[in-house]
Amino acid sequence: MSRAAIVLDANILIRAVLGRRVRELIEAHAGAVKFFAPDVAYADARTYLPALLEKRGVSPQTAMQVLDALEHIVHPVDREVYGGLQAQALRRIEMRDADDWPVLACAMVLDCPMWTEDADFFGTGVATWTTDRIALYLADA
DSSP: OOSEEEEEOHHHHHHHHHOSHHHHHHHHHTTTEEEEEEHHHHHHHHHHHHHHHHHHTOOHHHHHHHHHHHTTTEEEEOHHHHGGGHHHHHHHHHHHHGGGHHHHHHHHHHTOOEEOSOGGGTTSSSOEEOTTTHHHHHHHO
């Protein structure tokens, strides 16, 4: 890949919708970094956001429009692309949370790091960035 790339977990997509900092980081670096998320990360965000929004008294319609708009910057990756690495990704993460394999497989197939707040990804053999450190990666891009 000519530009730096990173795969986002569903929790980062949710943070991008609920707050400004993550979304601003993504938008500010979209020209230098390719952002990706497995299709299931978007599905998870769409599943969990309504309840989170209701607790905050935020309009689900507006927030879901923000998530939809993110798809132009954080490109969804179809299972057809990363599915071939399911077994390998599961071997690396199933002891912690087998449901996270698509994010790991995406990062493996794209040969790039992940951005997540989920410690289950640590020690899986793929570089993992958290929001408190992601600016370092993005600045080097």
